[in-house]
Every structure is written in C-alpha cells, then in structure tokens.
Amino acid sequence: MVAHVGLISLSVSLLSMPCLPRIGFTKRRPFPMAALSDDPVQEWILTEGKATRITGIRPVGGGCINLANRYDTDAGSFFVKTNRSIGPPMFEAEAIGLDAMYETRTIRVPKPFKVGPLRNRGSYIIMEYIEFGSSRSNQSVLGRKLAEMHKAGKSDKGFGFPVNNTVGSTPQINTWCSDWIQFYGEHRLGYQLKLAQDQYGDSTIYQRGQRLIKNMAPLFEDIVIEPCLLHGDLWSGNITSDKNGEPVILDPACYYGHNEAEFGMSWCAGFGGSFYTSYFEVMPKRPGFEKRRDLYLLYHYLNHYNLFGSGYRSSAISIIDDYLRMLNA
Numbered sequence: 222m223v224a225h226v227g228l229i230s231l232s233v234s235l236l237s238m239p240c241l242p243r244i245g246f247t248k249r250r251p252f253p254m255a256a257l258s259d260d261p262v263q264e265w266i267l268t269e270g271k272a273t274r275i276t277g278i279r280p281v282g283g284g285c286i287n288l289a290n291r292y293d294t295d296a297g298s299f300f301v302k303t304n305r306s307i308g309p310p311m312f313e314a315e316a317i318g319l320d321a322m323y324e325t326r327t328i329r330v331p332k333p334f335k336v337g338p339l340r341n342r343g344s345y346i347i348m349e350y351i352e353f354g355s356s357r358s359n360q361s362v363l364g365r366k367l368a369e370m371h372k373a374g375k376s377d378k379g380f381g382f383p384v385n386n387t388v389g390s391t392p393q394i395n396t397w398c399s400d401w402i403q404f405y406g407e408h409r410l411g412y413q414l415k416l417a418q419d420q421y422g423d424s425t426i427y428q429r430g431q432r433l434i435k436n437m438a439p440l441f442e443d444i445v446i447e448p449c450l451l452h453g454d455l456w457s458g459n460i461t462s463d464k465n466g467e468p469v470i471l472d473p474a475c476y477y478g479h480n481e482a483e484f485g486m487s488w489c490a491g492f493g494g495s496f497y498t499s500y501f502e503v504m505p506k507r508p509g510f511e512k513r514r515d516l517y518l519l520y521h522y523l524n525h526y527n528l529f530g531s532g533y534r535s536s537a538i539s540i541i542d543d544y545l546r547m548l549n550a
C-alpha cells in the first residue's frame with residue numbers, strides 16, 4: 222500500500238512543488254533554500270512537534286493533488302498531507318474525525334496533530350506516522366475493537382457530527398438530528414438521490430428512493446437506536462494493521478449514527494465470520510439486523526453511482542425495488 226520513494230534532500234522546499242516526481246529526484250531548485258518560517262509544516266514540527274532536526278522527507282504513495290509525505294525527525298516520524306488547491310476545512314474535518322476516534326482509546330487510528338493553511342494557497346494536516354505491518358489485521362480483533370469504538374463513542378447531540386465531511390469526494394451533511402430515521406432519510410439517502418437526479422437527470426431513482434424513505438420506518442420497529450461514533454467509510458482500503466498486527470483504520474467520514482450503518486461498505490470490506498462474531502459479542506445484534514442490511518448498503522451504492530457512474534445504478538435500484546415490494550409501498 223505504501224510506496225516509499227527515494228529520500229529527498231532537505232535543500233528543497235517540498236511544499237513549494239506542485240507535484241513530487243515519484244522516483245530518483247535529484248534536480249536542484251533554481252533558488253536558494255526557503256527560510257524555515259516559509260513552511261508552516263516544518264515550523265510546527267520544529268516547535269510544537271518537539272523536534273530539533275528533520276532528518277528526511279519522503280513521499281508516501283499518493284497522487285499529484287494531495288501530497289503525502291513522511292517526515293523523519295529526532296522526535297520520531299510524522300505523516301503530512303498537503304493539498305495546494307483547497308483551504309483547511311477538508312483536513313479540519315478529517316482531524317476532528319480522527320480525534321473523535323482516537324479519544325475512544327479503542328481501535329488504533331493516527332493521532333492528528335495540526336491542520337492549517339499553507340503560505341499562499343492550500344492546506345496541510347500533520348498526524349502521527351504509523352508504520353504499517355505486512356499482515357492483514359486479525360478479523361476477530363478488528364471486530365471487537367470496532368465494536369468497542371462504537372460503544373465508547375457517544376453523542377449527547379443526537380445523530381450527526383460537529384462538521385460536515387466527505388464520503389469519497391461527495392459531501393456528507395452531518396447536521397444534528399434527534400431522530401435517526403429522519404437523519405438517514407434526509408442527509409444520507411435523500412442527499413444522494415437528489416445528487417443523482419441533479420447530475421444524471423435520474424428522476425426514476427429519485428422518486429422510487431423517496432418512496433422508500435417515506436415508508437422505511439417499519440424496518441426499525443422494536444429497536445432503540447443510540448448514536449454511536451462511526452468511521453463512516455469502512456472498507457478494506459481504509460483498514461490496515463500496525464507492526465504489531467493491531468488493526469488500524471484510516472481516512473474516516475465520521476459521524477454519530479446507528480452502528481449498523483458502519484457495515485454499508487461491507488461489500489468491499491471482506492469482513493469474515495470471526496469479525497462479526499467478535500463484533501456482536503460487544504455490540505449485540507438487534508432484531509431486524511438482516512432486513513436493514515441492504516438499506517445501509519444503499520447509501521454507499523448510491524454514492525458509487527454518483528461518483529463512478531451507471532455501473533452501480535442497477536444495484537441501487539434493485540435494493541430500492543426489493544424494499545418497496547417488501548414494505549408494500
């Protein structure tokens with residue numbers, strides 16, 4: 222997952238380059254080294270980060286827009302992402318999500334340290350660097366720790382989150398709401414349905430989806446739904462393990478929601494039987510879990526339809542149609 226490309230000399234100011242070359246960067250910058258105070262990332266690392274020396278900066282995987290770098294220092298390593306084109310809110314939302322998960326002291330997530338604007342344009346986030354292990358995390362431990370996070374992460378404001386964030390690149394609205402069915406109908410399914418109508422002119426899916434939203438309450442009969450802290454975009458690409466084999470989750474789209482909604486990406490997560498067994502030992506399975514499962518997949522299928530196009534439309538439509546039949550709606 223992580224491609225460590227050659228060590229880059231500190232005589233260049235990395236953050237002034239729009240896109241790092243991937244391999245064997247040796248070219249000299251035509252102007253002298255930037256003063257320390259020109260680079261807020263180095264400035265933070267060398268003050269609040271408690272380092273006295275940065276010994277190396279290496280690009281980590283990544284594309285051209287969000288640069289990801291590992292900073293090695295005498296106070297340990299830091300993981301830094303920068304985006305040259307947008308301001309701090311995206312990284313602020315990521316940091317607030319990481320911090321909420323971190324504070325549960327359950328499953329391992331990188332501790333966020335600092336978010337801020339770059340000098341001219343753009344923004345950065347500095348967080349704990351985690352050395353990843355080579356093995357896939359133990360499914361049973363993953364299930365238990367995720368459930369512990371859901372159990373520990375409580376909200377006294379209902380369902381939602383202090384900030385809006387994104388799922389993939391789609392906005393995710395987290396305006397507080399005391400009623401889960403209303404929240405999930407309006408801010409999750411409803412938002413995606415509207416987006417499909419707006420960008421594809423797909424009024425069929427919009428109307429059928431709205432009909433489902435208006436009729437879905439019976440799926441939640443006989444259960445009490447408590448707001449739980451969710452990762453929000455949990456699939457195999459965002460699950461890894463550290464050097465000790467402990468599970469680590471990354472890149473969240475956090476909010477407080479029904480714990481079962483966490484399994485909405487399970488079609489891409491590869492959760493095994495031992496994952497669910499351990500999960501339900503901590504967060505017992507509630508009546509109707511199976512009949513709500515597809516409803517929670519639907520949000521992510523709709524999001525994939527909106528992000529990647531019509532390949533995901535039929536999955537979404539067939540879930541909606543099955544529910545409309547089941548609910549006689």
Ligand SMILES: Nc1ncnc2c1ncn2[C@@H]1O[C@H](COP(=O)(O)OP(=O)(O)OP(=O)(O)O)[C@@H](O)[C@H]1O
Pocket residue numbers: 222223224281282283284287289300302331348349350351352471472
């Ligand atoms: N805290 C961390 N410590 C070490 N490596 C990390 C950390 N967080 C993410 N990574 C690695 O850095 C890379 C970029 O992560 P990032 O969160 O920026 O995802 P991304 O830019 O959306 O990734 P991609 O460009 O692959 O879609 C990934 O390969 C990830 O494994």
Ligand SMILES: *[C@@H]1O[C@H](CO)[C@@H](O)[C@H](O)[C@H]1NC(C)=O
Pocket residue numbers: 284286287304305306307390
């Ligand atoms: C950086 O911001 C731009 C502009 O919003 C966005 O298109 C891009 O996806 C961002 N980079 C990443 C990897 O998120």
Ligand SMILES: *[C@@H]1O[C@H](CO)[C@@H](O)[C@H](O)[C@H]1NC(C)=O
Pocket residue numbers: 359360361362
């Ligand atoms: C996973 O962890 C559980 C509980 O700690 C342990 O019993 C089991 O042997 C582990 N499985 C693997 C494949 O290591």
Ligand SMILES: *[C@@H]1O[C@H](CO)[C@@H](O)[C@H](O)[C@H]1NC(C)=O
Pocket residue numbers: 383384385394395396
């Ligand atoms: C989230 O987005 C909604 C809809 O655009 C907006 O009304 C709300 O104020 C935003 N919330 C925050 C905390 O910015």
Ligand SMILES: *[C@@H]1O[C@H](CO)[C@@H](O)[C@H](O)[C@H]1NC(C)=O
Pocket residue numbers: 388389454458459471472
């Ligand atoms: C987490 O998942 C999102 C897609 O939902 C993806 O864009 C991102 O690259 C993933 N994160 C990592 C660290 O791979």
